[in-house]
Amino acid sequence: MTLAEMQFLTPDLRIAAAEIFILLMACLILMFDLLAKDRKRTATFVSTQLTLVGAAVITFSMSSGEISYTFSNMYVADLMADLLKLLLYLTVMVVLFYSRGYILEREQMAKGEYYALALFATLGMMVMISANHFVTVYIGLELLSLSLYAMVAMNRDSVPATEAAMKYFVLGALASGLLLYGMSMIYGATGTLEITAVAERLFMGQADQTILVFGMVFLVSGVAFKLGVVPFHMWIPDVYHGAPTAVTLFIATAPKLAAFAMVIRLLVNGLIVLSADWQSMLILLSVMSMAIGNIAAIAQTNLKRMLAYSAISHMGFMLLGMVTGVVGGDARFALNAYSSSMFYVITYVLTSAGTFGMILLLARAGFESDEIDDFKGLNKRSPWFAAMMMMMMFSMAGVPFFVGFFAKFSVLQAVVAAGYLWLAIVAIIFSLIGCFYYLRIVKIMYFDQPTNSLPIAAPLDVKVLMSANGLAVALLGIFPQALMSLCAFALLRSL
């Protein structure tokens, strides 16, 4: 190829307008924060929130429902990406609202960098969601991870937080290595890094199977690390526990959406031809996660740690939907299965935001409120928030009328429809075990006497938001149709 034949196409920047906007704003906020005198950083907080609103407006107005590529096919915009990004902005906004009070009370975190890092992490997740190229996936993932490492370590005098950050960083680097190694092998087998092109080459059967399957195994391992499923889950309990609760809230919510998108992009968009191989891997990961997550959670006395193990089991359950897409080469069930996983992830993020938000709501200066016993007798102190937390717990346990039930239901019906009856029974037995520790939280709040009778000292806006979050868990449980069909529709238009 001579120089004259090479074409330098100007990329269509409009398709990635939201990412560009967030990037610009994050840089501006970082700069102007240097000039801020206000210890509370109100201007930084407000402008961060407005940036997210602005990004939502851009994403919503640019959403065409068509699949369009830009940056030489490295970046894709489709309905699934738009939906996940809108939910991502919403989640990050809610997370920042919940964490504001908490970080203001902690000297070293009450800085503008917290908001800038949150925006950079958001940008990383957006890039992951819209990636159509292995390198794009990797860049997005690293941007997210590096921001999160810094956020975990922000409370720098705290020993557990520093330890958690170190652990997260070392294991995260290992996972990135696995992912890169897998990508390079797939590149070796197919000769391309572009996800849709990989899929085309695989369809035509022009790939070395051995290298390909090796690559896939590493790829799945990297993805499993990001999702936090067994046996790549070691970092989850320590990071959730050690990180400042505000950061735990962040890690426990928004990145799950991005990780789901990563699974869809890499495995479904890219390696669907190998579905039989990665599905059998995911079955193993999923069953082990449900087993270890649910059983280990029972033994915890720290609520953050318990929720960490619960997160492992939930991600395992979510993967059940991913393993039932293609049955014996028949992809009839794919849409049903993947959209049930998507619904599961979204409802999990909603509920998870509420539970960690509740820990933040009860925390005060010098008091973390992250032990399970700190919730003792909450019903005496505040019947309203005890009821909200109870709804969240029953939702996670999968009891109707809460949205968690319909999440479990939609995944299970996909599993049964694909003929994996035994898998459904295994899933159900482990969720029964899981019920125990959620019920224990309800027991602590309702059956035990409070150890202190301090009223809940959260600002009104956080209280309102928390109530809205709790009621959403109940309302989506009574009317799950809209979100369910939205997920199905978005995937239908994107796959």
Added chain:
Amino acid sequence: MSGTPLLSLAIWVPILAGLVVLATGSDRNAPLARTLSLIGALAGLLVTIPLYTGFDMHTPAMQFVELKTWIPRFNVNYHLGVDGISMLFVILNSFITVTVVLAGWQVIDSKVAQYNAGFLIMSGLLNGIFSALDGLLFYVFFEASLIPLYLIIGIWGGPKRVYAAFKFFLFTLFGSLLFLIALLYLFITSGGSFSILDWHQLPIGMTEQTWLFLAFLVAFAVKVPMWPVHTWLPDAHVEAPTGGSIVLAAIALKLGAYGFLRFSLPITPDASHTLAGLVIALSLIAIIYIGFVALAQEDMKKLVAYSSIAHMGFVTLGFFIFSPLGVEGALVQMISHGFVSGAMFFSIGVMYDRAHSRQIADYGGVVNTMPKFAAFFMLFAMANAGLPATSGFVGEFMVILAAVDHHFWVAFAAASTMIVGAAYTLWMYKRVVFGAVANHHVAELADINAREFLIFVLFAIGALGMGLYPQPFTEVMHSSVNELLRHVALSKIQ
């Protein structure tokens, strides 16, 4: 009345009333909470009356049907309707809710609003179970109804309440999760329908029927409860507050039995016939063995709890004889047991409120200090023992008659309950009520007040009325029971 969504009202009036009661907040507003709860419970009862008066007893079809799409993505509908089998339970449940609110009137003095709201919400959910014609809707109500009872046992229960609440929740949940798999399986095989009535017509092979039947059996046997998965019930009863025990015995146990009629028999008729022997054997064990277990109890609530298991054994026995007399007898037994066991638990609650003990040994000579109470307690003890002219007799007699037709020795074994049942109930009654005043606690007992008298009268009307003139109860069942048995007699194997 045809345009009024009566069943929706029966479900949502109590639930909304419960939310209103909840909004009254702290115990400073307790009198208001109590009044509002009573109004809510009465309104809930009132809207169920037209279900009986407007009921057409000549058709086995579902009546008062409401059909709205709920989750079109999975073809789940808000599909309600009652037939002769379920209609009476909606009314019974709404009636029991009124008695429960009254029973807790002076006794419950902490978190009054939450207590009453719990019962009202549960009442609505239970009505939902009895009137759901959509499999998933049924399941959703079925599981959601665990939450209020879990909280009621756990917050207002006795010393071992936490253990009892967990055991209750996890046992029942275990059963219902397998049930969920069965529902999903039916949803897939029926080509995407959750309608219970569609499933009744669905042809299923024998192997699948057997597995489905066993999944149903686990779910419903835990709820009934049948031996050997009954162990949660005595714990739950002993620890629950009086109101909780009443609802548990009078309504919650009926859900399992109702499930057999709505799911097991019509959806898996061939497996039901094949495995009837298993259910009959378990029922007889419940009747005889649990009867003897009841005899040995020293705690009154435990004794009545075990007697409930024995009585429910009659119900499952009656179902699996597959004769109209047996099924109707079982249904009569279910309703009668609702009145009688409710009244028994209330009686024990009345004594417990005064002397704070449920041990038989702590009492003796109660008749000397509480004559009016003793008279009512006598009536319900007799009904529990199955004395003719009380409702307890009617159902048991019908089931035994049907059993004679089926197999003599089955009937013989079942009839032994007449002796054992009388023995444990009356022996307890004798030790508690008769004789000289046993101790100063008994000497200080005050007789029942007007509120308790009213509750006893309500229960007595039910127990005696049904015993003397059961026809209003049985006549509405005929068409539905006959249609059910006609359907069950047809094989579904193709």
